Amino acid sequence: MTVATFNVNSIRARMPVLKAWVESAGPDIVALQETKVEDGSFPIADLEPTGYHVAIHGQKGYNGVAILSRVAPDEVHTGLGDPDFPEDCRVIRARFGELWVVGTYVPNGTKVGSEKFAYKLAWFERFGRLLRETVPAGTPAVWLGDINVAPTDEDVYEPDRHRGDVCFQPEEKEALARIVGEGWTDLFRHFTPGPGHYTFWEYTIPNGFKRNLGWRIDHVYANEALAGRCTACVVDRAPRSMERPSDHTPVVATFDLA
Amino acid sequence: MTVATFNVNSIRARMPVLKAWVESAGPDIVALQETKVEDGSFPIADLEPTGYHVAIHGQKGYNGVAILSRVAPDEVHTGLGDPDFPEDCRVIRARFGELWVVGTYVPNGTKVGSEKFAYKLAWFERFGRLLRETVPAGTPAVWLGDINVAPTDEDVYEPDRHRGDVCFQPEEKEALARIVGEGWTDLFRHFTPGPGHYTFWEYTIPNGFKRNLGWRIDHVYANEALAGRCTACVVDRAPRSMERPSDHTPVVATFDLA
DNA sequence: GCGCTAAACG
DNA sequence: CGTTTAGCGC
Numbered sequence: 001m002t003v004a005t006f007n008v009n010s011i012r013a014r015m016p017v018l019k020a021w022v023e024s025a026g027p028d029i030v031a032l033q034e035t036k037v038e039d040g041s042f043p044i045a046d047l048e049p050t051g052y053h054v055a056i057h058g059q060k061g062y063n064g065v066a067i068l069s070r071v072a073p074d075e076v077h078t079g080l081g082d083p084d085f086p087e088d089c090r091v092i093r094a095r096f097g098e099l100w101v102v103g104t105y106v107p108n109g110t111k112v113g114s115e116k117f118a119y120k121l122a123w124f125e126r127f128g129r130l131l132r133e134t135v136p137a138g139t140p141a142v143w144l145g146d147i148n149v150a151p152t153d154e155d156v157y158e159p160d161r162h163r164g165d166v167c168f169q170p171e172e173k174e175a176l177a178r179i180v181g182e183g184w185t186d187l188f189r190h191f192t193p194g195p196g197h198y199t200f201w202e203y204t205i206p207n208g209f210k211r212n213l214g215w216r217i218d219h220v221y222a223n224e225a226l227a228g229r230c231t232a233c234v235v236d237r238a239p240r241s242m243e244r245p246s247d248h249t250p251v252v253a254t255f256d257l258a
Numbered sequence: 259m260t261v262a263t264f265n266v267n268s269i270r271a272r273m274p275v276l277k278a279w280v281e282s283a284g285p286d287i288v289a290l291q292e293t294k295v296e297d298g299s300f301p302i303a304d305l306e307p308t309g310y311h312v313a314i315h316g317q318k319g320y321n322g323v324a325i326l327s328r329v330a331p332d333e334v335h336t337g338l339g340d341p342d343f344p345e346d347c348r349v350i351r352a353r354f355g356e357l358w359v360v361g362t363y364v365p366n367g368t369k370v371g372s373e374k375f376a377y378k379l380a381w382f383e384r385f386g387r388l389l390r391e392t393v394p395a396g397t398p399a400v401w402l403g404d405i406n407v408a409p410t411d412e413d414v415y416e417p418d419r420h421r422g423d424v425c426f427q428p429e430e431k432e433a434l435a436r437i438v439g440e441g442w443t444d445l446f447r448h449f450t451p452g453p454g455h456y457t458f459w460e461y462t463i464p465n466g467f468k469r470n471l472g473w474r475i476d477h478v479y480a481n482e483a484l485a486g487r488c489t490a491c492v493v494d495r496a497p498r499s500m501e502r503p504s505d506h507t508p509v510v511a512t513f514d515l516a
Numbered sequence: 517g518c519g520c521t522a523a524a525c526g
Numbered sequence: 527c528g529t530t531t532a533g534c535g536c
Contacts, residue, residue: 267528267529268528268529268530271528271529292529294529294530318530318531319529319530319531320530460527461527461528461529462527462528463527464527466527502528505527505528505529
């Protein structure tokens with residue numbers, strides 16, 4: 001069974017790439033981020049031929065998450081569920097039998113020291129609590145999405161040039177590490193050490209993808225009840241090479257749930 | 259030899275349609291209108307595979323004309339060349355051996371009685387003088403483009419509903435007729451009488467193209483030295499049916515220049 | 517760069 | 527309806 005994350009940077013703009021990719025890669029479950037569309041305008045009908053079920057949580061123009069799945073989820077929940085946090089459509093959770101899948105689009109933070117940067121740190125804190133409170137101990141769970149943090153120097157090209165950049169600050173890394181430390185395994189890193197493995201290449205850098213000037217900010221984590229079942233976790237660079245690509249590409253984890 | 263006119267309503271937005279059409283229809287010369295792009299941004303490189311030569315006269319956002327040709331023109335001139343008229347990129351002239359080709363994007367006029375409407379009438383007058391002064395007597399010439407006048411009741415759907423509309427006013431028809439009267443033949447009408455033959459269908463009318471609620475405002479005229487050589491003049495509706503079409507479609511005239 | 521939102525124009 | 531110009535977000 002495979003579970004994937006893909007920041008599509010607009011579901012409407014990315015329909016050709018997304019459909020081509022799910023049809024060729026055939027993931028069982030796909031968490032999407034930055035769908036950028038209200039639920040009423042999500043192109044569900046366009047996805048119908050693929051046979052995927054679609055759970056959505058979106059808003060106009062920004063953010064937006066979704067979960068596609070070959071099998072219908074048994075339950076779906078959206079949002080942080082906290083009136084102290086704006087409902088900016090960054091969290092969607094679905095249960096498939098015993099398995100919980102939590103998709104997130106972590107706030108970018110925009111600029112170090114900004115209000116949005118503070119919000120990112122607060123959001124991590126609040127999301128960590130949601131994870132603790134909603135993922136039952138002992139039941140398999142995967143948390144995945146655009147995490148907007150490159151955890152180590154190996155997760156961004158030329159790390160010394162990015163010391164001052166958002167998504168690469170100690171506070172962000174620590175906020176993420178506090179959650180990950182509660183029993184989550186970074187599945188890609190479990191299998192593949194070393195630099196040069198990225199999931200996001202900025203549009204603004206000329207030939208950034210070809211030159212592999214990227215960031216590993218899209219992650220798939222498994223909890224202790226599931227991590228041992230993971231047999232592979234890879235970055236699929238194919239969608240980043242297609243016509244009109246997203247700036248991100250999918251990460252796919254394979255599990256042996258026999 | 260075929261000469262065509264096509265108001266593309268943005269050369270950038272219309273590249274797929276334009277390329278598909280020139281590759282299938284294979285016209286020798288194509289006058290384009292509403293390219294809407296400065297010369298430096300005209301997608302010449304994108305057209306290179308087609309083998310067409312490109313002469314351009316454009317501005318940012320509005321208007322803009324061009325001439326594509328299988329054979330390179332021997333000379334090209336642009337504009338009305340009159341300091342009393344703004345250089346709004348509506349005229350391009352090219353010579354191919356003995357043959358002169360004059361492409362125009364006539365001002366729309368916007369609203370009857372407006373300043374722009376007055377400009378349209380003045381422009382016609384000034385353009386008529388340009389034609390007289392630049393097309394040598396006795397040498398073959400074609401004048402074509404988006405003329406923005408439906409000359410008769412047969413050139414618009416439900417003419418009685420359009421008596422008050424721009425592009426259908428007596429003053430406009432007379433301004434056009436004064437030029438045409440100096441020896442130009444409306445080639446489409448030379449071959450095809452009757453209503454229902456249009457070159458422009460407004461985007462704003464639901465299913466206007468399917469229901470054929472259109473206007474014949476794109477014309478091809480030949481002078482006395484050329485008209486007798488014309489063997490056909492047709493509206494090619496195919497490009498109006500393609501994905502992301504212009505609101506106009508090409509008119510193609512065929513000449514026997516043996 | 518390449519998405520998005522708007523308003524202006526035709 | 528489908529262009530354009532802008533500004534915004536990442």
